[in-house]
Amino acid sequence: MSIMNRLMLATALTIATAPMAVSAKVPTVGGAPMYPNKTIVENAVNSKDHTTLVAAVKAAGLVDTLSGPGPFTVFAPTNAAFAKLPAGTVDTLLQPANKATLTSILTYHVVSGRMTAKDLTKAIKAGGGRATLTTVAGGTLTATMSGKRIMLTDAKGGMSHVTQGDVMQSNGVIHVVDTVLMP
Numbered sequence: 001m002s003i004m005n006r007l008m009l010a011t012a013l014t015i016a017t018a019p020m021a022v023s024a025k026v027p028t029v030g031g032a033p034m035y036p037n038k039t040i041v042e043n044a045v046n047s048k049d050h051t052t053l054v055a056a057v058k059a060a061g062l063v064d065t066l067s068g069p070g071p072f073t074v075f076a077p078t079n080a081a082f083a084k085l086p087a088g089t090v091d092t093l094l095q096p097a098n099k100a101t102l103t104s105i106l107t108y109h110v111v112s113g114r115m116t117a118k119d120l121t122k123a124i125k126a127g128g129g130r131a132t133l134t135t136v137a138g139g140t141l142t143a144t145m146s147g148k149r150i151m152l153t154d155a156k157g158g159m160s161h162v163t164q165g166d167v168m169q170s171n172g173v174i175h176v177v178d179t180v181l182m183p
Contacts, residue, residue, distance in 0.1 A: 027167050029176060030078075036168040040074055041067045043169060049176075052082040052090060059094045060103040070171035071114040075141075075152060075160070077180045085180055107137035108154070108183040114173050117165035120150050139183040154181040 026033045030047030041063055044050050053076055057063055066072065082090050093102045111133050115123075120143055123131035131143040133152075142153040150162040160179035167174040 027164070029164060029167055029174070034167045034169070034174070037170050039067045039171045040070075040072060040169045040174060043167075044076065044174070049078045049080075050076060052079045053077055055094060056082075056090075056102060056106055059096075060099060060106050062103065062106060066110075066171075068171065070169075071112075072136075072172035073111040073113060073115040074172060074174045075109045075111075075162070075177045075181065076174050077109065077160070077177050078163075081160070081177060081179050104137050104183055105180070108135045108139050108141075108181055109177075110136040111141075112136055116173055117150060117162070117175065120165075120175075121145070124150075135183075137183055141181060150175070152177065152181060154183070156182045158182055 026035060028034065029043070030049030032043070032046035032048065034043045034047075041054075041057070044057070044066075045054050047054075057066060066074070092098060093105070115133075120131065123133075124143055124145055129144060133141045133143055135141060139155050144151050144153065146161065150165065152160045152162070154160070158179060158181060160177040160181055162175045163178050164176040167176065
């Protein structure tokens with residue numbers, strides 16, 4: 001094989017494998033890539049699994065906050081998590097008259113600072129099997145381990161598992177959770 005043919009083959013292989021290498025590094029949530037150079041809101045609006053959360057963030061007037069510099073750690077409930085709430089709860093919370101309650105619930109899912117899964121696991125181990133996280137709403141979440149998964153317990157005793165962690169954002173990190181946490 002000539003040098004020219006080898007160069008053409010090497011170039012073709014590089015081009016063919018480059019998109020795979022790039023896409024492997026960018027995690028997806030709800031079928032959408034979550035780019036680490038975009039904000040929490042810029043990424044969340046593209047996730048088909050978080051349309052309820054995005055609608056709630058808009059209704060609560062938190063778009064500017066979660067688009068700000070942060071950093072924030074967001075425990076982001078999926079649409080399925082919101083669907084576990086009693087019938088009519090989401091519709092009621094999205095009404096303007098319930099903005100304060102909705103804001104309280106949403107900010108209960110946010111911790112100031114960037115806490116990766118490794119940071120959470122380390123805090124749990126340092127705390128003898130549990131870590132207390134103070135939310136932006138002023139409440140607390142208790143983080144524990146369930147096998148290798150991080151579990152969160154809210155103020156009412158409700159439990160939520162982190163189903164996808166470490167979705168890095170320019171202004172923090174998202175951990176996808178399977179249940180809405182209640183203050």
